[in-house]
Amino acid sequence: MTQILAILNVTPDSFSDGGEYVDADAAIARGIELRDAGAALVDVGGESTRPGATSITPEEEQERILPVIRGLVEAGVEVSVDTMNASTALAAAEAGASVINDVSGGLKDAGMYRVIAETGLKYIAMHWRGPSDAEAVYDDVVVDVRTELKARVAEMTVVGIDPSRVILDPGLGFAKTAEHNWQLLGRLDEVQSLGFPVLVGASRKRFLSPWGENPAERDGATAIVSALAAQAGAWGVRVHDVESTRRALEVQAAWENGRG
Numbered sequence: 412m413t414q415i416l417a418i419l420n421v422t423p424d425s426f427s428d429g430g431e432y433v434d435a436d437a438a439i440a441r442g443i444e445l446r447d448a449g450a451a452l453v454d455v456g457g458e459s460t461r462p463g464a465t466s467i468t469p470e471e472e473q474e475r476i477l478p479v480i481r482g483l484v485e486a487g488v489e490v491s492v493d494t495m496n497a498s499t500a501l502a503a504a505e506a507g508a509s510v511i512n513d514v515s516g517g518l519k520d521a522g523m524y525r526v527i528a529e530t531g532l533k534y535i536a537m538h539w540r541g542p543s544d545a546e547a548v549y550d551d552v553v554v555d556v557r558t559e560l561k562a563r564v565a566e567m568t569v570v571g572i573d574p575s576r577v578i579l580d581p582g583l584g585f586a587k588t589a590e591h592n593w594q595l596l597g598r599l600d601e602v603q604s605l606g607f608p609v610l611v612g613a614s615r616k617r618f619l620s621p622w623g624e625n626p627a628e629r630d631g632a633t634a635i636v637s638a639l640a641a642q643a644g645a646w647g648v649r650v651h652d653v654e655s656t657r658r659a660l661e662v663q664a665a666w667e668n669g670r671g
């Protein structure tokens with residue numbers, strides 16, 4: 412069954428839910444709610460990756476997220492942490508997180524792979540070409556993303572990361588146009604052919620705007636993408652609204668069962 416990673420942004424400026432959960436107790440309560448709604452993992456992030464968002468220091472990031480991680484772990488919630496910083500990954504591991512979700516795939520912080528290797532955390536490596544959207548130029552986006560992810564994996568192996576703990580993500584919307592995103596989804600099998608579990612992060616993103624002007628109106632389209640990603644064999648989907656995606660995944664599973 413495809414896993415649901417629920418997004419819990421503890422940031423004042425994330426593009427669709429920024430500012431709601433800056434208070435640690437509110438964030439912990441929300442994370443528990445997301446788990447109860449069907450999330451296998453709650454993905455806690457303290458730094459917005461939105462283009463143009465103000466960047467913060469790892470210390471500020473940790474100040475925001477560590478109390479939330481501790482509270483969630485105490486409540487028995489499995490936590491992943493959305494960070495590009497090695498020091499934050501290490502602190503998160505000590506606080507009880509089990510997965511690091513790195514949108515830079517290890518390109519932002521040269522110390523990240525060592526922390527992953529040494530802590531034995533699971534590692535989600537997303538395809539990334541830097542912090543801006545300026546580099547959305549590809550010969551063939553699926554071939555190029557696949558090649559670049561493969562290069563990341565090769566480096567991870569050199570540092571000693573256990574490949575069985577690695578999950579790959581094509582990085583929808585990160586230096587990608589809407590057309591690029593649809594090609595990556597339509598040809599997800601090519602990304603999966605690298606032999607790693609694949610996570611899809613489409614939730615509320617701009618390429619879904621034909622089905623919802625405002626981000627929160629895009630949960631219907633997001634849920635359909637979740638079902639189709641599951642159909643294509645995705646390991647997981649990272650979403651804001653767990654309820655609609657859980658129902659979509661249940662419908663997909665029922666359909667699949669009907670095949671006998």
Ligand code: PMM
Pocket residue numbers: 418420425426427456459460461493512513514535537580582583610611612613649
């Ligand atoms: N997208 C965002 C943040 N983190 N992590 C992964 N693995 N994949 C994604 O597609 C991804 C991510 C940006 O969205 P948000 O600001 O709503 O969290």
